Amino acid sequence: MSDLAEKADAAITKPPPWNDPFIRSIFFQIVAIGLLGYFFYSAFENTLSNMSKSGISTGFAFLGREAGFGILMSLIEYDETHTYGRTFFVGLLNTAIVAFCGIILATILGFIIGIARLSNNWLISKLAGVYIEIVRNVPLLLQIIFWAVAVLQALPGPRNSMQLGESFFLNNRGLFLPEPIYGDGFGIVVIAFFIAVAGTIFLKRWAKQRQEQSGDQFPVFYASIGMLIGLPGLVFLILGMPLSWEYAKLGRFSLTGGTNIIPEFMALLLALTMYTAAFIAEIVRSGIQAVTHGQTEAARALGLRNGPTLRLVVIPQAMRVIIPPLTSQYLNLTKNSSLATAIGYPDLVSVFAGTTLNQTGQALEIIAMTMAVYLTFSLTISAIMNWYNKRVALVER
Amino acid sequence: MNDFQRSPDLPPPASTVGVVSWLRTNLFSSPANTILTLVGFYLVYSLLVPALDWAIFSASWVGENKDACDHKGACWVFIGQRLDFFIYGFYPKAEYWRINVIFVLLALLIIPQMMENAPHKVLLAWFFLIGFPIIAGTLLLGDVFGLPAVTTDKWGGLSLTLVIAFVGIVAALPIGILLALGRRSDMPVIRLLCVAFIELWRGVPLISVLFMASVMLPLFMPEGTNFDKLLRALIGITMFQSAYMAEVIRGGLQAIPRGQYEAAAALGLGYWKSMGLIILPQALKIVIPGIVNTFIALFKDTTLVLIIGLFDVLATVQAAIVDPDWPEVSTEGFIFTAFVFWVFCFTMSRYSIALERKLETGHKR
Numbered sequence: 001m002s003d004l005a006e007k008a009d010a011a012i013t014k015p016p017p018w019n020d021p022f023i024r025s026i027f028f029q030i031v032a033i034g035l036l037g038y039f040f041y042s043a044f045e046n047t048l049s050n051m052s053k054s055g056i057s058t059g060f061a062f063l064g065r066e067a068g069f070g071i072l073m074s075l076i077e078y079d080e081t082h083t084y085g086r087t088f089f090v091g092l093l094n095t096a097i098v099a100f101c102g103i104i105l106a107t108i109l110g111f112i113i114g115i116a117r118l119s120n121n122w123l124i125s126k127l128a129g130v131y132i133e134i135v136r137n138v139p140l141l142l143q144i145i146f147w148a149v150a151v152l153q154a155l156p157g158p159r160n161s162m163q164l165g166e167s168f169f170l171n172n173r174g175l176f177l178p179e180p181i182y183g184d185g186f187g188i189v190v191i192a193f194f195i196a197v198a199g200t201i202f203l204k205r206w207a208k209q210r211q212e213q214s215g216d217q218f219p220v221f222y223a224s225i226g227m228l229i230g231l232p233g234l235v236f237l238i239l240g241m242p243l244s245w246e247y248a249k250l251g252r253f254s255l256t257g258g259t260n261i262i263p264e265f266m267a268l269l270l271a272l273t274m275y276t277a278a279f280i281a282e283i284v285r286s287g288i289q290a291v292t293h294g295q296t297e298a299a300r301a302l303g304l305r306n307g308p309t310l311r312l313v314v315i316p317q318a319m320r321v322i323i324p325p326l327t328s329q330y331l332n333l334t335k336n337s338s339l340a341t342a343i344g345y346p347d348l349v350s351v352f353a354g355t356t357l358n359q360t361g362q363a364l365e366i367i368a369m370t371m372a373v374y375l376t377f378s379l380t381i382s383a384i385m386n387w388y389n390k391r392v393a394l395v396e397r
Numbered sequence: 398m399n400d401f402q403r404s405p406d407l408p409p410p411a412s413t414v415g416v417v418s419w420l421r422t423n424l425f426s427s428p429a430n431t432i433l434t435l436v437g438f439y440l441v442y443s444l445l446v447p448a449l450d451w452a453i454f455s456a457s458w459v460g461e462n463k464d465a466c467d468h469k470g471a472c473w474v475f476i477g478q479r480l481d482f483f484i485y486g487f488y489p490k491a492e493y494w495r496i497n498v499i500f501v502l503l504a505l506l507i508i509p510q511m512m513e514n515a516p517h518k519v520l521l522a523w524f525f526l527i528g529f530p531i532i533a534g535t536l537l538l539g540d541v542f543g544l545p546a547v548t549t550d551k552w553g554g555l556s557l558t559l560v561i562a563f564v565g566i567v568a569a570l571p572i573g574i575l576l577a578l579g580r581r582s583d584m585p586v587i588r589l590l591c592v593a594f595i596e597l598w599r600g601v602p603l604i605s606v607l608f609m610a611s612v613m614l615p616l617f618m619p620e621g622t623n624f625d626k627l628l629r630a631l632i633g634i635t636m637f638q639s640a641y642m643a644e645v646i647r648g649g650l651q652a653i654p655r656g657q658y659e660a661a662a663a664l665g666l667g668y669w670k671s672m673g674l675i676i677l678p679q680a681l682k683i684v685i686p687g688i689v690n691t692f693i694a695l696f697k698d699t700t701l702v703l704i705i706g707l708f709d710v711l712a713t714v715q716a717a718i719v720d721p722d723w724p725e726v727s728t729e730g731f732i733f734t735a736f737v738f739w740v741f742c743f744t745m746s747r748y749s750i751a752l753e754r755k756l757e758t759g760h761k762r
Contacts, residue, residue: 127441137693349608370605
């Protein structure tokens with residue numbers, strides 16, 4: 001009897017092979033791999049034949065050849081005689097510096113505007129709102145071009161530059177700053193600073209331990225500030241101030257000496273900072289609003305004052321909400337820095353995927369390298385932020 | 398016998414009502430706030446007064462050519478005179494009516510979607526997504542029904558911007574749905590492929606995608622295939638956009654409770670039927686605001702096509718401001734473009750917020 005039932009069950013549950021979900025899924029996956037393989041194979045074949053037809057060589061040998069073109073701005077030593085491989089690193093560093101400065105400035109500006117948006121001062125809150133709504137809804141490329149063409153190009157020439165004292169000059173060639181010249185022993189000042197940083201970390205641990213044991217608080221913040229400024233400052237004074245400044249001077253046609261920040265960099269940085277700050281401000285606002293009022297009230301009930309309430313209760317909880325979207329804004333800023341191409345700032349896309357590609361014609365290798373760089377940037381930033389996110393995330397049972 | 402007479406309520410203290418109290422609570426509640434307010438007013442005053450003077454009171458509004466502008470204020474004559482170029486690009490003047498017809502049709506299709514109780518909303522939406530692109534494409538390209546052909550290199554200005562944005566969104570939606578479903582599939586190979594596709598496109602900037610589409614796509618194709626420049630850009634934008642769309646839709650799929658999947662399976666529905674009839678209608682409804690936000694981002698990103706040499710609205714403005722016939726009008730040109738984009742994006746973001754509010758009620762538990 002039961003034998004019969006089992007047989008009947010088997011007859012019902014066992015579908016024909018073309019209806020078996022398991023067999024089907026294997027079939028579809030094999031088809032997918034096959035189609036993809038065919039696509040890559042044919043694309044590869046076509047590319048090879050197309051490239052050999054038009055006489056473009058393949059491989060990465062071009063990286064060792066002489067580039068023969070100049071680049072407007074370079075953080076490492078570079079001139080026409082350097083190789084194409086070197087242009088890659090010049091572009092890479094230029095992208096990295098603008099993204100790095102942009103992320104820091106946009107975070108500061110974004111937090112200020114986001115908090116201003118929540119201010120109980122009507123005017124300040126409305127001003128922040130207007131800023132956000134205007135900047136967010138205008139394309140970034142337009143803003144970059146606007147700063148570069150309508151603002152910075154319209155500045156006076158070097159002869160009539162706007163200046164602040166004798167050290168800062170602003171004209172249509174960019175911003176001229178005094179250049180620091182390090183004397184003997186400046187390295188010791190730097191070492192003193194790092195000792196102070198290590199001391200701060202140690203002090204914080206010690207203060208936390210002491211508070212847990214005895215309940216006594218130690219003013220870590222002021223002590224660290226004092227140490228971070230005091231120690232290097234003292235060493236600096238003892239060594240007889242081994243630092244001097246070289247100021248920019250007006251030559252025949254242009255300013256010479258000093259450090260020059262090119263207008264393309266300023267335009268790109270300004271636009272990236274202002275644009276991303278508007279998005280960060282909204283993230284900060286919603287993050288702070290996500291902390292329920294009950295939390296603030298509970299903190300008050302425990303007798304905490306305004307400062308500690310914000311520092312110990314509101315901000316740690318708001319950070320949890322803020323971090324994930326903030327990460328994607330950092331990634332966006334890094335990727336958006338590639339719009340530099342439009343105004344001629346020599347970033348990776350403009351130098352390497354632009355000039356180098358046009359000169360060598362090796363599109364496949366160059367675009368692949370460029371995309372790999374951005375992918376690495378993206379993955380690195382998101383890995384760092386995920387690590388931080390894990391640290392601040394809610395620990396649940 | 399004395400009747401109890403309730404004396405009338407006293408008015409609230411003068412300091413808690415009216416303008417004075419509003420000012421006191423909102424602008425001058427503390428010394429720090431007073432300083433902030435004064436700084437804020439100074440900022441507004443020093444920015445707004447010259448800006449208004451430049452843009453409105455000292456501006457030149459009427460005229461035919463550059464002589465009408467005295468450059469004491471904005472030269473809006475320039476915008477008025479070159480408006481055709483900004484909207485239609487190099488499209489032949491005799492054929493402007495075709496673009497106008499499309500604009501009217503577009504407005505007629507969008508307005509019912511914004512209204513609360515418009516009839517046949519769903520039917521119209523499907524027509525908007527399928528029928529409208531065919532009609533618009535035929536009209537724009539021409540070469541049938543006796544319409545003269547207009548090649549895509551003649552397209553430009555705002556109409557090209559709208560074409561790119563529209564194609565980007567309509568083509569990216571179905572691909573995005575497939576990718577999102579693939580990312581949640583039980584088949585490891587499919588899931589891996591979809592994750593790789595999505596993360597790859599999301600990790601690189603749109604501009605390098607556009608470069609790739611314009612430089613490398615022709616290399617991938619068998620010899621002799623010749624691609625239109627606009628089509629190549631559209632393919633690049635669609636790929637890029639569908640990856641972002643997939644992530645938005647995945648959010649919606651994850652928000653559907655497990656019970657819905659199980660209920661669909663219990664009814665004996667297969668994969669496609671349960672997705673198409675049960676899951677996707679609910680998931681897509683939740684993510685409409687997200688889709689609109691993606692569309693806003695795409696709309697702003699369309700300006701990037703000028704880098705690969707297409708003439709979108711920003712590119713037409715850039716070309717017009719270097720025209721020697723109109724000197725010193727770059728600020729006017731950029732502000733006009735910014736205003737055009739701002740109007741589109743701001744309207745869409747308000748629409749998305751309103752939708753979010755409307756849809757929220759149904760899903761609160």
